Amino acid sequence: MxxxxxxxxxxxxxxxxxxxxxxxxxxxxxxxxxxxxxxxxxxxxxxxxxxxxxxxxxxxxxxxxxxxxxxxxxxxxxxxxxxxxxxxxxxxxxxxxxxxxxxxxxxxxxxxxxxxxxxxxxxxxGEQTIVEDIADDVAKGYAQTLGVTPIETVKLLKVGPNWVVILVDEAQLCYNSNPDFAKISQISNVNDHTGIILGGKKKGTTNEYEMRAFAPVINVDEDPVCGSGALAFIRYLKDAEKIEATSEIKITQGGRLGRNGQISGIVKVHEDGKYTYHVGGxxxxxxxxxxxx
Amino acid sequence: MxxxxxxxxxxxxxxxxxxxxxxxxxxxxxxxxxxxxxxxxxxxxxxxxxxxxxxxxxxxxxxxxxxxxxxxxxxxxxxxxxxxxxxxxxxxxxxxxxxxxxxxxxxxxxxxxxxxxxxxxxxxxGEQTIVEDIADDVAKGYAQTLGVTPIETVKLLKVGPNWVVILVDEAQLCYNSNPDFAKISQISNVNDHTGIILGGKKKGTTNEYEMRAFAPVINVDEDPVCGSGALAFIRYLKDAEKIEATSEIKITQGGRLGRNGQISGIVKVHEDGKYTYHVGGxxxxxxxxxxxx
CATH class of the missing domain: 3.10.310.10 (Diaminopimelate Epimerase; Chain A, domain 1)
Incomplete structure (x- = not known):
């Protein structure tokens, strides 16, 4: 039965x-x-x-x-x-x-x-947030597939999935990107990456970002709203934006897919100087x- | 509210x-x-x-x-x-x-x-079952993407979706096919086809077939069990198998995807000599x- x-x-x-x-x-x-x-x-x-x-x-x-x-x-x-x-x-x-x-x-x-x-x-x-360098030509290859120019060094974030994080100058550039999914898939496949997290700051805000997640190699061209991607992204921002005090990072995602995801990321700085990373909604x-x- | x-x-x-x-x-x-x-x-x-x-x-x-x-x-x-x-x-x-x-x-x-x-x-x-010829090179191109040899002329079946129907010598050949989805997508896109219906008869049976449906151009690499595909397939079989009396055609589909779809197709010959096509399950x-x- x-x-x-x-x-x-x-x-x-x-x-x-x-x-x-x-x-x-x-x-x-x-x-x-x-x-x-x-x-x-x-x-x-x-x-x-x-x-x-x-x-x-x-x-x-x-x-x-x-x-x-x-x-x-x-x-x-x-x-x-x-x-x-x-x-x-x-x-x-x-x-x-x-x-x-x-x-x-x-x-x-x-x-x-x-x-x-x-x-x-x-x-x-987040239990695991490992940051690794990636080869320049791989980073350039990914940027080309998205038609964007990174404003900080592209990094690999191992948070369970292996996300390559790319930060662009502002939210609109992130929103406007029209990725070449076949090429992303090729590069991801060779390098054992899950895909790309693309983020851009909203102009005139302190800690508000637009984010997108592309993982065609696992048959997800674009994920509408991505928790592990947000974890990778806030861990990346901690270094890129030199965050030294507990900060909330507000992320929106999914607009290009008709969604309106709202993610609350928190980079928490503890008394002993250790950092933890929290994603919620x-x-x-x-x-x-x-x-x- | x-x-x-x-x-x-x-x-x-x-x-x-x-x-x-x-x-x-x-x-x-x-x-x-x-x-x-x-x-x-x-x-x-x-x-x-x-x-x-x-x-x-x-x-x-x-x-x-x-x-x-x-x-x-x-x-x-x-x-x-x-x-x-x-x-x-x-x-x-x-x-x-x-x-x-x-x-x-x-x-x-x-x-x-x-x-x-x-x-x-x-x-x-089935409300619409239009049979059309397709160019030899297109038919050959599709057969190559599937690694199969058609045993009857490949046809285009317009049943709502535009299915190209290919019949192979037996069910196992259908089941074993490992299609090149990227190439199917290319050919389908150029020719305004939805995709391919591949069928093969089960040895030693009268009217039992294995069928598969590939439509990567609409983001469905393989459809697990396909009603419009079955309609196209039984309409195709009416000509290919010269069906002249009301016949039930039993179709299985989805085995390669872990499913076990059971389709009952009926080619119905009416008193006035007209045919109708019915798909059920x-x-x-x-x-x-x-x-x-």
């Missing part, structure tokens, strides 16, 4: 329906993880055709609130940004804990992820019901 | 969940069509990311049971095969008419579409609930 499980499709990085990035979330708290196979979960994620489908299970110990398994249509991921925020929102709704928790601990492939909740805003702390449950698994 | 409307995601051409082709169906029978804009409906279909999302409205007259509007993530379609079957199934469930109707008339962009219901099987009659509601529009 198939399971009938609670289902939600949550729009992330938006408070307005259909303007963010969707994730399908299946509540498996009522069953044991051993009752379903990886192939079954993969088949569901292939069928929904969303960039990610997630499954909330009972955690392995009480240091976590829940265990999350995250699937793209092709494979399972140890972590992903917008699916984590959307799944946390769904978890709070499924368990009637909206407004009752400030911190949630998610168990997933990268270990424990801490989520903080302030009103409607749910944020995760509002989210909204658009579809809710049940799924026959 | 947004509308909260009944929602179903139906798996079509299968009686087993996640093995067919999904369509999202939104029940708008409780509102008037004028209360929503085309842009709103398009935004929903872009967000679900399914090949088609449909909206069931009250019909314009009582010669129809309902009016269906069909959207891909990019545009509105006058008609589509699997979305019509899935939407009819959803309509019958939404209105508690499962088991109570043998015929349903759908109003849509191509006019009136007749659907017949026999137990779990819902079939539509089982379907299963996998997700049901509500959507905030």
């Amino acid at each position: 198939p399971f009938k499980l609670p289902f939600k499709q949550v729009d992330v990085f938006t408070s307005e329906g259909f303007k963010g990035n969707p994730v399908a979330v299946i509540n498996c708290l009522g069953i044991n993880e051993s009752e379903v196979t990886k192939d079954q979960l993969q088949a569901v994620a292939n069928w929904t055709n969303l960039s990610e489908t997630t499954f909330i299970f009972k955690p392995s110990s009480d240091q976590f609130d829940y265990k999350l398994r995250i699937f793209t249509p092709k494979n399972e991921l140890p972590f992903a940004g917008h699916p984590t925020i959307g799944s946390c929102k769904a978890f709070l709704e499924f368990t009637n804990q909206i407004g009752k928790k400030d911190v949630v601990y998610q168990e997933c492939g990268v270990g424990r992820v801490e989520l903080t909740i302030k009103g409607k805003l749910i944020s995760f702390q 509002d989210s909204l449950t658009v579809i809710e019901g049940q799924i026959l698994l | 947004p509308f909260k409307l009944p929602f179903k995601q139906v798996d079509v051409f299968t009686s087993e969940g996640f093995k067919g082709n999904p369509v999202a169906v939104i029940n708008c029978l409780g509102i008037n069509e004028s209360e929503v804009t085309k842009d709103q409906l398009q935004a929903v279909a872009n967000w679900t990311n399914l090949s088609e999302t449909t909206f069931i409205f009250k019909p314009s007259s009582d010669q129809f049971d309902y009016k269906l509007r069909i959207f891909t993530p990019k545009n509105e379609l006058p008609f589509a095969g699997h979305p019509t079957i899935g939407s009819c199934k959803a309509f019958l469930e939404f209105t508690n008419q499962i088991g109570k109707k043998d015929v349903v008339y759908q109003e849509c962009g191509v006019g009136r579409v007749e659907l017949t219901i026999k137990g779990k099987l819902i079939s539509f009659q 089982d379907s299963l509601t996998v997700i049901e609930g509500q959507i905030l529009l």
